Amino acid sequence: MNTTKRIATPGVTRGLMQDYNVAAKKSLGQNFIIEPQIISRIVQTAACDKQDLVLEIGPGLGSLTQALAEAAGQVVAVEIDQTLLPPLNAQFAQTPNVALIHADALQADLAGLLSPYLNQPGLRPGFMVVANLPYYITTPLILRLLTDNAPWRRLVFMVQKELAARLQAAPGGKDYGALSLAVQYRAAAKLAFTVPAAVFLPRPKVDSAVVVLDRLPAPPVQVADEAMLFAVIRAGFNQRRKTLANALGNVLALDKALVTAALDMAGIAGTRRAETLTLAEFAALTDAITQMTQKGGNSQNPLD
Numbered sequence: 388m389n390t391t392k393r394i395a396t397p398g399v400t401r402g403l404m405q406d407y408n409v410a411a412k413k414s415l416g417q418n419f420i421i422e423p424q425i426i427s428r429i430v431q432t433a434a435c436d437k438q439d440l441v442l443e444i445g446p447g448l449g450s451l452t453q454a455l456a457e458a459a460g461q462v463v464a465v466e467i468d469q470t471l472l473p474p475l476n477a478q479f480a481q482t483p484n485v486a487l488i489h490a491d492a493l494q495a496d497l498a499g500l501l502s503p504y505l506n507q508p509g510l511r512p513g514f515m516v517v518a519n520l521p522y523y524i525t526t527p528l529i530l531r532l533l534t535d536n537a538p539w540r541r542l543v544f545m546v547q548k549e550l551a552a553r554l555q556a557a558p559g560g561k562d563y564g565a566l567s568l569a570v571q572y573r574a575a576a577k578l579a580f581t582v583p584a585a586v587f588l589p590r591p592k593v594d595s596a597v598v599v600l601d602r603l604p605a606p607p608v609q610v611a612d613e614a615m616l617f618a619v620i621r622a623g624f625n626q627r628r629k630t631l632a633n634a635l636g637n638v639l640a641l642d643k644a645l646v647t648a649a650l651d652m653a654g655i656a657g658t659r660r661a662e663t664l665t666l667a668e669f670a671a672l673t674d675a676i677t678q679m680t681q682k683g684g685n686s687q688n689p690l691d
């Protein structure tokens with residue numbers, strides 16, 4: 388049994404906020420966990436050990452950071468709010484395996500921040516991300532991790548319950564979108580457990596859920612140009628009420644004739660909407676667009 392004073396209790400959290408004169412900022416999605424059992428369940432779900440490098444986004448007052456430091460080999464915690472740095476620095480000054488970084492996780496080069504620890508002897512290659520995510524960065528941050536090349540192995544996120552449904556959505560419904568497709572392409576997703584709003588200070592309006600995304604050894608579909616796949620998916624959902632033929636033409640600035648020919652080649656009716664396409668269909672369409680744009684001497688490559 389660990390006897391260190393837990394940060395994730397109502398008393399300690401309120402005390403720290405008072406001592407350091409910090410108020411929870413809604414604009415930064417600050418809802419602090421005040422229930423130690425939830426912290427333990429998140430860390431158990433991550434199943435990290437002393438060989439793991441863990442990136443935490445938004446340590447807040449350090450409640451999850453504290454438990455991660457006990458379980459993992461090295462924790463790098465990235466916090467955007469300058470006013471939380473004094474309590475964090477005081478808490479972890481004597482904890483050698485916690486590095487605190489003041490940065491915006493949406494803008495920062497995350498793999499760059501981790502580079503001093505990636506491939507460090509004693510740590511296994513790659514890293515995990517474990518976070519109680521601020522709701523306003525959830526979609527862009529997860530999309531970014533899924534579509535860039537940072538060598539993460541597992542992502543464990545506390546997110547709003549609705550978002551958890553979007554991560555695992557199938558074609559046809561309102562929850563299905565670019566995020567669901569990026570998840571399918573890169574990871575096996577599972578809902579670990581749901582979390583009532585009462586365990587946060589301040590209490591949010593909706594319940595939350597902890598989700599786990601484990602990187603797949605290889606994507607389930609192959610495309611010639613991965614960046615083009617994500618561009619086509621984004622374009623399709625950017626104007627999700629429009630037919631695919633119109634949405635792709637508008638957003639990717641491609642000739643309508645080229646889009647029509649690519650849709651034909653992929654065997655997809657141009658009148659369909661993005662939300663009806665499977666990942667395999669997006670992959671076929673992407674390869675058709677890649678071929679068509681290359682035939683045209685690359686003059687219409689939307690990624691140029």
Ligand code: SAM
Pocket residue numbers: 415416417418419420444445446447448449450451452465466467468471490491492493519520521522524
């Ligand atoms: N981990 C703490 C906990 O569970 O009690 C706090 C979680 S709170 C939901 C989200 C945290 O993310 C806040 O500390 C907030 O300041 C921070 N944050 C918000 N936007 C951020 C960003 N763009 N980059 C890094 N941290 C951010």
